[in-house]
C-alpha cells in the first residue's frame with residue numbers, strides 16, 4: 255500500500271458499509287471515504303478497492319460501535335444512512351473511524367462536518383417518519399380490514415409500522431408503499447412484510463375500488479372533509495403555513511385534500 | 522350515523538373553531554391490550570392535518586351543541602345570535618370519534634359545549650361521551666373535555682377519570698372586563714372547576730403513591746385560553762395572569778386567541794378590522810420565553826413597557842433593553858445566558874454546550890450549528906469575531922440593522938421562536 259488515500263467500494267448495504275470499516279483496519283488501507291456500487295464513480299477517483307460484504311465482520315464493527323457510542327449515536331448512524339444522500343455513507347464511515355481511533359464517541363461534536371451532516375440527514379429521515387404518522391390515511395375495506403397507501407421520500411415504513419400496530423392493535427390493516435412496492439400486513443397479532451405482485455388497482459392508485467370499500471367508507475370520508483373545511487377560520491387564512499406544515503407532495507393521498515364534499519350543505 | 526350528521530358536524534365544528542387549543546400533548550399512554558384501540562405518544566403530539574388557516578388539526582374539535590343560555594359578547598354562539606343551531610347525540614359523537622380515529626384522521630376528541638338548561642345538565646352529557654368512549658369502546662386515545670363554568674364538583678371529578686386534559690377558558694383576562702362582556706360569568710365560575718381538577722390531580726397523586734394501579738386523573742393537566750384584544754388589558758396584565766397560572770400545579774398551556782370581530786353589532790367590543798395576529802404571535806413568543814427560556818413575566822413586560830413591541834420579538838426586545846448584559850462569550854457562558862442571546866435557540870444552545878467540549882467554537886461552527894449569526898453577532902464574542910457589540914453600537918443601531926426592510930418578513934416569526942399553535 256502506498257500512502258495515498260483510496261476509496262472503498264461496497265454493495266450499498268449498511269452491513270457492507272460496516273465491512274468496509276473492518277477492512278480498513280484489518281488490511282490497513284488508508285481510506286477516508288466509501289462508495290456504493292450503486293453510485294456512479296466520479297471521474298477523478300483512480301484508487302478504488304472493492305469490499306465484499308461479510309455479516310460477521312459487520313457485526314464485529316457494530317459491537318465496537320456499541321461499546322463507544324451511545325444509543326443516540328447508534329441511531330444517528332442507522333437513521334442518517336436511510337437518507338441515502340450522496341456522501342452520507344462516507345460521513346458515517348468517518349464518524350465510526352474517528353470514534354474508534356479516539357476511543358471516544360464523536361457523536362456530539364457538532365462542529366465536525368461529518369457529525370453535522372449525519373444529524374441533518376437523520377433529522378430529515380426522522381421527519382419523514384413523523385410525517386407518515388401524521389398523514390397516513392386508512393380506508394376501510396368491505397372485509398373489515400383497513401388499507402393505507404404511502405409514498406415516503408425515504409424508506410421509512412419499517413420504522414413507522416410498529417406505531418400503527420401498537421395504536422390500532424385490534425384492527426387488521428395493510429400499509430403499502432406504492433412506489434417501493436412492498437408493505438406490512440397486521441393481522442391483529444403480528445406484522446408481516448408483504449410484497450404483492452400482480453396488478454391490484456388499489457396498490458397502484460392508493461384508492462380502494464368501490465367493490466372493495468366498506469359501505470360506510472364514503473360517508474366517513476365526506477364527514478372528514480366536511481369537518482376539515484368547517485374548522486378553518488376564514489379571517490385567518492394562511493395557505494403558506496398550511497403548505498409548509500403539510501407539504502403538497504402528500505396531498506394526493508390525503509382524504510381531506512381530495513375534491514370538496516359531494517354534498518354541499520347550505521350554511 | 523346518516524347524512525344528516527354531516528350538516529350537524531358542519532355547524533358544530535364551525536362553532537368550535539374559535540377555541541384555538543388543539544394539542545394532543547402532555548401525556549404518554551401505551552395501548553397495552555390487543556382488543557383496545559389507541560394510545561398517546563410522547564413529544565408534542567401528532568398533527569394529522571393543517572386547515573386552510575394553517576392551524577394544526579390533531580383532534581376532532583367539536584361542540585356537543587351550540588345552543589347556549591349565556592350571552593357572552595365575544596362569542597358567536599351567544600343566545601341572542603340568530604344562527605343555525607344543532608346538537609349531536611352522545612352516540613353520534615362517539616361513533617364519529619371512533620371512526621375518525623381508526624382512519625388515522627385524529628389523535629382523539631376535544632369536546633366542548635354551549636350551556637343548555639344548566640351547567641350540570643351539559644357537563645353530564647360531556648361525561649357520558651367520554652365514558653362511552655373509554656368504557657364501551659375501549660378507546661385509549663386522547664380526550665380533552667371542557668369543564669363547563671359552574672359545573673358541580675362531582676361531575677368535574679367524574680370527567681377527570683376519563684379525560685386526558687380539561688380546560689376552562691378564562692377568555693377575558695380581567696374580572697371586571699369579564700363581567701362587563703359576559704354577564705353570566707365571573708372569575709369564580711371559571712376558577713372553581715379549575716380548582717376541582719387541580720384537587721383531583723393532587724389527591725390522585727396521593728392515591729397512586731399508595732396503590733400503583735389507581736388510574737391517572739387528567740394526566741395531561743389543564744389548559745385555558747385568553748382572548749386578545751376584546752378588552753383593554755395590556756400585554757403586561759395578560760402575561761402576569763399567565764405566569765400566575767403556570768405557577769399552579771396542573772396548568773400546562775395558556776392559549777392566546779386574537780379577537781375576531783364576530784358580533785360587530787355589539788358596541789361593547791372594539792371594532793377590529795383584522796384580528797390582532799401580530800400581537801397574538803408576540804404573546805405566544807413571550808409565553809415561550811417564560812416556559813422554555815427561563816424568563817419572568819416582568820422581564821418581558823412591566824409598567825415601563827406594558828405592551829410587547831410589535832416590530833421585534835420579545836427576546837430581542839429584552840436584549841436591546843439590556844445592552845449591559847452583552848457581549849456573551851459563547852465558549853464559556855452557561856446555558857442560561859446562551860438562551861438569552863437573540864439568534865440562539867434552545868436547540869443551538871444545547872449544541873453549543875455539547876460541541877465546545879471538543880474544541881473552541883468559531884463563527885463558522887456557530888453558523889453550521891444553526892445560530893442565526895445575523896442577529897447573534899451583536900451579542901456574542903467567540904474569540905476571532907470582531908463584530909460590533911450592542912453595548913458599543915447602541916441598541917438603536919442594532920434595532921435598525923435587524924428591522925431593515927430587506928430582512929423583514931412579517932409573516933414568519935423569528936428563527937429561534939418558531940411556534941406550534943397546537
Ligand code: SF4
Pocket residue numbers: 589590591592593596597598599600634635636703
Ligand atoms: S357560555 Fe360559552 S358558548 Fe355560551 S355564549 Fe358564553 S362563550 Fe359562548
